[in-house]
Amino acid sequence: MAEEHVEFRVITPKVQQALLAQQTRLRDRARLLISCPDRPGIVAAVSQFLYQQGANIVQSDQHSTDPSSGLFFMRIEFELPNLGAHWDELTGRFAEVARTFQMTWRFNRAHVPKRMAVFVSKEEHCLLELLWQWQSGDLYADLVMVVSNHPDAGATVAPLGIPFYHIPVTPETKKDAEAKQLALLASHKVDLVVLARYMQILSGDFVRQYPNRIINIHHSFLPAFIGRNPYARAYQRGVKLIGATAHYVTEDLDEGPIIEQDVQRVDHRDEVEDLKRIGRQIERTVLVRAVKWHLEDRILTYNNRTIVFR
Amino acid sequence: MAEEHVEFRVITPKVQQALLAQQTRLRDRARLLISCPDRPGIVAAVSQFLYQQGANIVQSDQHSTDPSSGLFFMRIEFELPNLGAHWDELTGRFAEVARTFQMTWRFNRAHVPKRMAVFVSKEEHCLLELLWQWQSGDLYADLVMVVSNHPDAGATVAPLGIPFYHIPVTPETKKDAEAKQLALLASHKVDLVVLARYMQILSGDFVRQYPNRIINIHHSFLPAFIGRNPYARAYQRGVKLIGATAHYVTEDLDEGPIIEQDVQRVDHRDEVEDLKRIGRQIERTVLVRAVKWHLEDRILTYNNRTIVFR
Amino acid sequence: MAEEHVEFRVITPKVQQALLAQQTRLRDRARLLISCPDRPGIVAAVSQFLYQQGANIVQSDQHSTDPSSGLFFMRIEFELPNLGAHWDELTGRFAEVARTFQMTWRFNRAHVPKRMAVFVSKEEHCLLELLWQWQSGDLYADLVMVVSNHPDAGATVAPLGIPFYHIPVTPETKKDAEAKQLALLASHKVDLVVLARYMQILSGDFVRQYPNRIINIHHSFLPAFIGRNPYARAYQRGVKLIGATAHYVTEDLDEGPIIEQDVQRVDHRDEVEDLKRIGRQIERTVLVRAVKWHLEDRILTYNNRTIVFR
Amino acid sequence: MAEEHVEFRVITPKVQQALLAQQTRLRDRARLLISCPDRPGIVAAVSQFLYQQGANIVQSDQHSTDPSSGLFFMRIEFELPNLGAHWDELTGRFAEVARTFQMTWRFNRAHVPKRMAVFVSKEEHCLLELLWQWQSGDLYADLVMVVSNHPDAGATVAPLGIPFYHIPVTPETKKDAEAKQLALLASHKVDLVVLARYMQILSGDFVRQYPNRIINIHHSFLPAFIGRNPYARAYQRGVKLIGATAHYVTEDLDEGPIIEQDVQRVDHRDEVEDLKRIGRQIERTVLVRAVKWHLEDRILTYNNRTIVFR
Structure with missing residues (x-):
């Protein structure tokens, strides 16, 4: 499970405070990055998965390369209440979706600097x-x-x-x-x-x-x-x-x-x-x-x- | 059913040719535009629907306004082989998805200028x-x-x-x-x-x-x-x-x-x-x-x- | 006579050094700014004057407004060896040229911050x-x-x-x-x-x-x-x-x-x-x-x- | 002596008219371009010369390269009433100024397209x-x-x-x-x-x-x-x-x-x-x-x- 709290090595209390505020704001936010061969159904599978996990998509971007290379790239930023508690399950279960579509993928928690x-x-x-x-x-x-x-x-x-x-x-x-x-x-x-x-x-x-x-x-x-x-x-x-x-x-x-x-x-x-x-x-x-x-x-x-x- | 072919009122054969070539290229392409209240599951439902209809998403963009107004906007451009034959069914069936999420929506065929x-x-x-x-x-x-x-x-x-x-x-x-x-x-x-x-x-x-x-x-x-x-x-x-x-x-x-x-x-x-x-x-x-x-x-x-x- | 040397109230020696270096570089440089009614002969008179004083024009820009307002503006940056010693004479003598053309004018020494x-x-x-x-x-x-x-x-x-x-x-x-x-x-x-x-x-x-x-x-x-x-x-x-x-x-x-x-x-x-x-x-x-x-x-x-x- | 009038080979009367209007507007305008070794007195000499010929400087730009190459460049745009009648005298007399400063130079009449x-x-x-x-x-x-x-x-x-x-x-x-x-x-x-x-x-x-x-x-x-x-x-x-x-x-x-x-x-x-x-x-x-x-x-x-x- 990812670290829940990070200390910043800053002496200015003002800066420390600003960074910690942002950390709190980002606590339940994560990003999913995907690269895989392009084919129908990827967006449906990924968004369906996130919905079932209770995540709300905040930003989503995708890119398909030209047909000759046929690659698909995606970045999804989402919120999931109490993310820390669900993290291992979330990332573990996604492995199956990823396997189906031969994805290279990673989840990052936004609050971990x-x-x-x-x-x-x-x-x-x-x-x-x-x-x-x-x-x-x-x-x-x-x-x-x-x-x-x-x-x-x-x-x-x-x-x-x-x-x-x-x-x-x-x-x-x-x-x-x-x-x-x-x-x-x-x-x-x-x-x-x-x-x-x-x-x-x-x-x-x-x-x-x-x-x-x-x-x-x-x-x-x-x-x-x-x-x-x-x-x-x-x-x-x-x-x-x-x-x-x-x-x-x-x-x-x-x-x-x-x-x-x-x-x-x-x-x-x-x-x-x-x-x-x-x-x-x-x-x-x-x-x-x-x-x-x-x-x-x-x-x-x-x-x-x-x-x-x- | 949307018109399958449009004549352009141009005399230059070169221009006519260019526009008709583009029309052919866009024949199986459509765009879906959505506005609705923001809530979880929209992307999943829409992308699932399109996948089931056999559509391949070419470009997808979405935007959520700030939480106070809480609106969601989406534009999806997709390809569906033999689109003309599926058009009425596609748009007809989407009405149900749209109703669930209180969407304002429209499908446009890309090849119709x-x-x-x-x-x-x-x-x-x-x-x-x-x-x-x-x-x-x-x-x-x-x-x-x-x-x-x-x-x-x-x-x-x-x-x-x-x-x-x-x-x-x-x-x-x-x-x-x-x-x-x-x-x-x-x-x-x-x-x-x-x-x-x-x-x-x-x-x-x-x-x-x-x-x-x-x-x-x-x-x-x-x-x-x-x-x-x-x-x-x-x-x-x-x-x-x-x-x-x-x-x-x-x-x-x-x-x-x-x-x-x-x-x-x-x-x-x-x-x-x-x-x-x-x-x-x-x-x-x-x-x-x-x-x-x-x-x-x-x-x-x-x-x-x-x-x-x- | 303008001050020949200025102390900067900076504690960083590096900065002090940089500013003093620039001061030295600018010691013999000045700028002349002119506004007056537009008419033939201004550039000739000013550049002739500066030449006679031994100045070398480094940069010169001028602007005439549209004929209805008929104004002329000029900025000349010049070098004059041992400028400090010539300053009072230079600026004093220019008054006559300025009067002829009804100029608003000022000389500034570049090294005076x-x-x-x-x-x-x-x-x-x-x-x-x-x-x-x-x-x-x-x-x-x-x-x-x-x-x-x-x-x-x-x-x-x-x-x-x-x-x-x-x-x-x-x-x-x-x-x-x-x-x-x-x-x-x-x-x-x-x-x-x-x-x-x-x-x-x-x-x-x-x-x-x-x-x-x-x-x-x-x-x-x-x-x-x-x-x-x-x-x-x-x-x-x-x-x-x-x-x-x-x-x-x-x-x-x-x-x-x-x-x-x-x-x-x-x-x-x-x-x-x-x-x-x-x-x-x-x-x-x-x-x-x-x-x-x-x-x-x-x-x-x-x-x-x-x-x-x- | 430069041509006083140029016919444009255009069939659109509107365009012809526009170009001829501009030609009329530019009839008494010329540009002088100079390159020479940099040294004091160039601007004074040139502007003095133009003043004596009755020219009014409309735009003047100059550039001195870094001291190592020591080159001077200038472009002056001026108006001189009844320019055509003075052209040969103007350009002929300038040769002497040019010689003094080893100038490469050319005058162009602005109305000659x-x-x-x-x-x-x-x-x-x-x-x-x-x-x-x-x-x-x-x-x-x-x-x-x-x-x-x-x-x-x-x-x-x-x-x-x-x-x-x-x-x-x-x-x-x-x-x-x-x-x-x-x-x-x-x-x-x-x-x-x-x-x-x-x-x-x-x-x-x-x-x-x-x-x-x-x-x-x-x-x-x-x-x-x-x-x-x-x-x-x-x-x-x-x-x-x-x-x-x-x-x-x-x-x-x-x-x-x-x-x-x-x-x-x-x-x-x-x-x-x-x-x-x-x-x-x-x-x-x-x-x-x-x-x-x-x-x-x-x-x-x-x-x-x-x-x-x-």
Whole structure:
């Protein structure tokens, strides 16, 4: 049975209070995510099942891919009074429905915050935005740690009571550093790693341990300007819009499933430094949207693409 | 039983061909629209019903209002092989489900094009955009007539074989003119009236005969600049964005349910004439989106608001 | 002669360093703003004058209104080596040119930060964004005080060493409160007052003392939803975009010259609380842009409109 | 001396009238475009010169590149009564100013419409938008011919009296086809070639004859998806925004100076065909903006980048 109550490691009583209020509000709410081959009767079977369990569907979204691939995806958010007491039965019984339709599926209780780690380097704008939205209650998560290869961000997170780990990375120490990071993630049971302008490339070994659970913000409109120095290259190419891309991290650099993108207009007066300044606004907006959707179980992936049920 | 085949009154063989191809593609497709009090079991009952009839749900969207009003809205698009033969049975049997849940509901066959009339005055940009999207197959409708209080647009629609009716309107003749218009709409069984910058205000009598079936484009971002000369007033006020609004027409001028809005940036260099020019682009885009959604049965209304299931 | 050096009241050494670096960079830079009746020869006279003084024009923008009003506006940003030593001569000699063309004009040295006061109530998102952009060096100003009718924001600004004044306001004490505020603004020689969601209406007496020097953020797309509760009213009306407006404050509530506006798309799923959440992002973005343009002397006003030379 | 009057080859009297009205309005207006090494005194010298000639500056824009490249660009639009009579003297005398500052420069009379050729393949949406904006008077040009490798567009342009040339292109005949095209362009003294979804790649020989005078619309947000089938590749990559790019054509495919770009949001429901449909709207908007700016002499290029003085 899922945990009924979670303590948040926050010192500000105001924030603690906001998160706990939300926890209470979400206590009887859950989300069901389904992927399976498309065929008639899925919606009927699933909604019939939930109705019989006493659940009230709050939001329901579905997507069928084109007939050639023939896949079906669904996200249902529902309320069930006294959900905690019914949880094991609910999820246990669903297994049969799932078997009939060859579903990949998961239930998530909405009030259980995902355990989130944020990785950051020197630039803090994305971290600050995450902290802000988290403090205002818009990002419902347990922010269990901030990790950085530089000591700078320590001063930012300390007042909030969030554990900060400074793990320097050099070409020589990268392997050890990743081992330390992975040990931390494991010991804190981290669900989601957010690379908030963490300027290091994670090894394939690292990435494979967190499939679709590492979100990166890339400071360009992918697939334009993959790799280093996208703003300098955007300037060089003379583009009239610059952008940012939030994506799940895969072993191929900047090639993972795109979750969200946005752009802003620039013109000939904007030098590289201006592009960076404008870009920072896009990066933080785009990253927070992607993290929010992940925390709310709104994202499914297939064929290196995302389905985002907003 | 719904008509199985519709002739389009178009002379261009290319356009005729495009619309007929789409008609064939949509032959077995239908949409079900539901409004009812919210309560558990609706989705289960509806999807179970459709499954039993042999229908495959292609797209499904639902919306519950806040608990205080407690309303539920749903749009389901489905395929059913040999739909024409099953139509009467399908719709007849659904009545029982509908009764149980006190539904307001309607089934629409997707291949039956709505019969659309376009009203226009002197400015033709909205008419042109509608004609264009219609010719390219993006607006699936039977364009049965264009009505204008000026003769100018006749030359535009004549080559397309669309009947054009020039009905002048003066304060004295307005009542007669509306009678003529209503007679035309009735005799051609018009489903949707699009006011594509038709600069006359329709009487309450007229409007009441086509509830939620008259779409107007207002050349401002409502509720800003209700009424006459919105661009001149936008200039006067010094706004930094101008907009357009497509809405269903009700008896209160510019107060009907908003379907779609959009804006464009302007600045101090833009005189009233520039605002008009920029505005024309917004108007035509916004109007066409609203008309398209209506034609695809994507819009439900309540409390003077629209739900658009995109 | 303008001050050659300004101390910033910041405790973070990093921020202090960033602002001082920018001060150094801007030491020899100035801006000239001109309004006058339009006629031939103005640009020639002004650019000739600056050239003779040894100035190099870095950016130049001009705007002529329509012939009926016949006004001319200009903003020139220039570099002049050892500007401090030439300042009095430069500005003194320009008076003659100005007289010829009946100019309203002012020179501003770019390295002299404007003295800014921020007024705030309980919601801190606009204040936070201002602080952030200011700390990152994007807003070049001397943030001399934060004033609030609630004590809450004190905890936010204290760590940055910015003086915080809690001045409660009730209908009975409003007059006294404004007197205290005005005394503070006067004693600190404040140049710009930013109302960062300060939910009190300033009296005409207050406003008249700071013409075009008080910037307010209104949480709607003006002139839609003037006054109280714009989000609730936007929800009620069923708009498809919500917006925010930064404007100079005049005696007529929400009627002052608009500096900047922006919007975001919403849909039928968004309740009033969602509109507020989405709106907060628009408000802080729009307000910061307006403040930045003001700080960089990019805004001129006439006829209750703004000219923004970006 | 520049031509005082130009006949437009249009049969619609309404359009002819609109263009002639604009010609009259622009008779005394000219634009001066300058590129030169940056140094003090340029603006003073140029504006002094124009003042002495009796010109009134209507719009003036300038841009200095970063100090390392040290380039200066300027566009001045001015009115001079009885311009035709002063033209030779004006342009002749300016040569001396230009020499002093090592300027590359040109004067253009605004009332002389550029002679424009449009190249198109089968898809007509960009052609239609150009024709429309041209007919409404928003694109001031002499549309001297439409060229296509398919016969289809002939029916579209014929009613407007625009000469249509069907020149088929196969790998074998490409060289001959280009020779024919170049002969047509030369004999009609074409100033601007617009590739409005002309799906053929022009040879380097062709391109070199019209430097910065061929505008192409590429159906992606460059530099993403250079080359063939950008929408299919955008779908494959799962991007959340799709775009279009208007650029001057150089010998390197899709690598020329970017004039304008824009994007639209898409999501997981959009198949390749939807991307194409949405993309068509972006393409036509972006292309028309770029063409309009070119026709109004608003674009300067350097280092494979554009400066657009809007």
